[in-house]
Amino acid sequence: MNVIRLFTDIFTITDFELRKIWHDSSQVFIRAIQPILWLLVFGQVMSKINLMSSSIPAGYTYLQFLTPGVLAQSVIFVAIFYGFNMVMDRDMGLLHKLLSTPIPRYSIVLGKTLSAGVRSVIQALVVFILAVIIRVQLIMTPVSIIGVIVIIILTGMCFSGLSIFLASFFKTRERIMGIGQAIMMPLFFASSAIYPVDIMPTWLQVIARINPLSYIVDAMRALLVTADYSHLALDFGITVLATAVLVTLASTSFSRIIR
Amino acid sequence: MNMIEVDGLTKRFGQFTAVDTVSFHVDKGEIFGLLGPNGAGKTTTIRCLLTLIPVTNGKATVAGIDILKKPQQAREVSGYVPQDVSVDGDLTGYENLLFYARLFHVAGSARKERIREVMRFMDLAEKANDLAKNYSGGMMRRLEIGQVLVNRPRVLFLDEPSIGLDPVAKRMVWDYIQQLRDEFDATILLTTHDMNEADFLCDRIAIMNGGKIVVTGPPSKLKTELGGDIITITSDNSSCRQVLQQLGYQLLPQSQDHDCDLVADNGEKKIPEIIDKLKNHGVSTTSVSLKEGTLDDVFLKYAGKRIGEGDLTWQTTRAVRRTERRHG
Ligand SMILES: Nc1ncnc2c1ncn2[C@@H]1O[C@H](COP(=O)(O)OP(=O)(O)OP(=O)(O)O)[C@@H](O)[C@H]1O
Ligand SMILES: [Mg+2]
Numbered sequence: 001m002n003v004i005r006l007f008t009d010i011f012t013i014t015d016f017e018l019r020k021i022w023h024d025s026s027q028v029f030i031r032a033i034q035p036i037l038w039l040l041v042f043g044q045v046m047s048k049i050n051l052m053s054s055s056i057p058a059g060y061t062y063l064q065f066l067t068p069g070v071l072a073q074s075v076i077f078v079a080i081f082y083g084f085n086m087v088m089d090r091d092m093g094l095l096h097k098l099l100s101t102p103i104p105r106y107s108i109v110l111g112k113t114l115s116a117g118v119r120s121v122i123q124a125l126v127v128f129i130l131a132v133i134i135r136v137q138l139i140m141t142p143v144s145i146i147g148v149i150v151i152i153i154l155t156g157m158c159f160s161g162l163s164i165f166l167a168s169f170f171k172t173r174e175r176i177m178g179i180g181q182a183i184m185m186p187l188f189f190a191s192s193a194i195y196p197v198d199i200m201p202t203w204l205q206v207i208a209r210i211n212p213l214s215y216i217v218d219a220m221r222a223l224l225v226t227a228d229y230s231h232l233a234l235d236f237g238i239t240v241l242a243t244a245v246l247v248t249l250a251s252t253s254f255s256r257i258i259r
Numbered sequence: 260m261n262m263i264e265v266d267g268l269t270k271r272f273g274q275f276t277a278v279d280t281v282s283f284h285v286d287k288g289e290i291f292g293l294l295g296p297n298g299a300g301k302t303t304t305i306r307c308l309l310t311l312i313p314v315t316n317g318k319a320t321v322a323g324i325d326i327l328k329k330p331q332q333a334r335e336v337s338g339y340v341p342q343d344v345s346v347d348g349d350l351t352g353y354e355n356l357l358f359y360a361r362l363f364h365v366a367g368s369a370r371k372e373r374i375r376e377v378m379r380f381m382d383l384a385e386k387a388n389d390l391a392k393n394y395s396g397g398m399m400r401r402l403e404i405g406q407v408l409v410n411r412p413r414v415l416f417l418d419e420p421s422i423g424l425d426p427v428a429k430r431m432v433w434d435y436i437q438q439l440r441d442e443f444d445a446t447i448l449l450t451t452h453d454m455n456e457a458d459f460l461c462d463r464i465a466i467m468n469g470g471k472i473v474v475t476g477p478p479s480k481l482k483t484e485l486g487g488d489i490i491t492i493t494s495d496n497s498s499c500r501q502v503l504q505q506l507g508y509q510l511l512p513q514s515q516d517h518d519c520d521l522v523a524d525n526g527e528k529k530i531p532e533i534i535d536k537l538k539n540h541g542v543s544t545t546s547v548s549l550k551e552g553t554l555d556d557v558f559l560k561y562a563g564k565r566i567g568e569g570d571l572t573w574q575t576t577r578a579v580r581r582t583e584r585r586h587g
Binding site for chain 2: 005008009012016019020023024091092093094096097098099100101102103104258259
């Protein structure tokens with residue numbers, strides 16, 4: 001009974017979050033601009049430079065290498081500002097009203113993070129379609145597609161959890177905006193998203209190895225590009241672990257937002 | 260039966276005490292008003308009762324449920340209309356209602372009918388499928404009240420239900436609130452800055468100031484206790500106030516040197532007497548006026564401030580937030 005309630009509550013919150021996209025899909029496209037520029041501008045230029053090609057697995061182009069990284073980035077763009085939305089809702093009366101319903105706090109967080117996950121899939125789809133249009137060779141089997149969707153949902157949950165967790169401590173829009181941006185950069189650059197970890201200086205390699213984003217990108221790369229599944233279990237494991245930890249932290253800290 | 264019972268409720272934010280050992284009760288089917296100047300602690304009291312923020316000290320029950328021991332159950336029987344905008348502008352009016360119907364676990368079979376009923380009751384049926392951000396302020400407020408009605412709560416907490424509404428819309432909301440009590444048998448705790456509203460709606464009121472309840476009672480009783488009519492005397496002589504005090508008249512706190520408000524039984528009979536006495540002390544009067552004591556005066560007496568000071572800022576804030584909601 002309680003489990004059923006938990007799932008219906010989560011589903012309700014996710015459902016209505018997604019209806020907002022249905023009513024106004026413009027932000028899906030606006031948020032796609034930056035990842036698209038990464039693929040079109042950065043990706044195209046870097047393909048011409050041989051510098052890194054030695055570290056990229058043989059037989060693959062740089063664009064193939066980059067596409068999973070940019071997919072992950074588009075997801076993080078969606079997720080990292082979820083805390084910001086929560087604080088917006090707090091500044092109106094929305095969050096107070098939501099918290100005055102009988103549903104437990106953790107189902108609110110689970111519902112919100114799950115909707116971030118589903119939104120992320122929609123967001124990534126835009127980037128994915130572009131990658132196909134510009135003829136990036138990607139593996140498109142049912143298994144690889146489903147695997148990538150699962151990874152994307154987890155990524156959306158993971159980083160929206162992080163964002164909500166941070167929001168419950170930083171509390172104001174300005175600070176959260178600042179923190180979100182401050183995290184974005186190192187998260188992206190100190191990972192395997194845009195260049196192989198091998199070419200980084202050692203200290204950066206260390207950071208990249210503890211950055212969950214590296215594992216997320218690695219998993220997507222294995223599924224979409226290399227079909228080398230030797231790390232896949234590890235990648236999935238770390239992604240699930242990071243998601244579980246951050247969503248749990250967010251659930252316990254979340255009601256601080258309104259205090 | 261007491262549907263709300265508050266005993267020694269205290270809420271501190273750090274060193275600051277926002278709600279200070281507040282005690283009151285609300286009977287079943289009663290409309291109870293919390294009045295007080297800005298920052299008096301009204302909203303904080305409501306948030307404590309809805310278990311939104313932890314209580315520092317004290318006890319409270321809602322519909323007999325201990326809010327400290329069973330917060331989730333207490334929330335199940337409560338409905339809350341916050342002071343700030345709480346409709347989701349990115350969803351339609353219908354979806355706003357459906358969302359809360361589902362969060363309150365209204366049975367799937369009853370949902371549609373409930374929502375339609377609320378839409379009709381709140382006069383929103385025509386705009387059901389418009390995005391709420393395109394609603395007028397009054398419609399938003401009605402939708403906000405409608406949202407809690409889908410659950411048929413037994414206890415309603417309305418934080419300034421008619422804020423920012425024009426007189427016609429206000430009147431409509433008042434009628435709805437009364438209907439809620441009469442038709443749904445709801446118990447209602449509301450806060451307001453509008454003395455007419457309190458006078459019109461509330462069976463009993465409590466005036467809060469600086470986190471404390473200073474007086475509780477039915478509006479009519481509080482007005483009677485004021486001791487009669489209000490006589491306003493203006494004079495060129497700056498010792499007017501002092502002399503009146505020496506003569507033993509009961510002055511209201513807002514009185515100035517030249518400009519005094521005092522309370523008296525049978526005011527019209529007292530006026531000649533007062534003017535004579537003042538003259539004997541060398542104080543001539545430039546004008547005298549008389550009015551019956553109102554709830555405004557009751558408020559002034561207990562809160563030491565005229566209501567509505569700063570009220571406007573709230574309305575502006577709400578308007579700004581509503582705009583943000585639309586455009587942001
Ligand atoms: N989260 C908070 N942290 C610190 N102080 C707070 C917090 N919430 C409220 N306060 C303070 O508590 C006091 C009471 O605030 P409250 O909102 O309850 O007043 P109110 O009676 O509802 O006023 P208004 O008529 O303006 O709505 C105010 O001084 C306010 O600054
Ligand atoms: Mg308030």
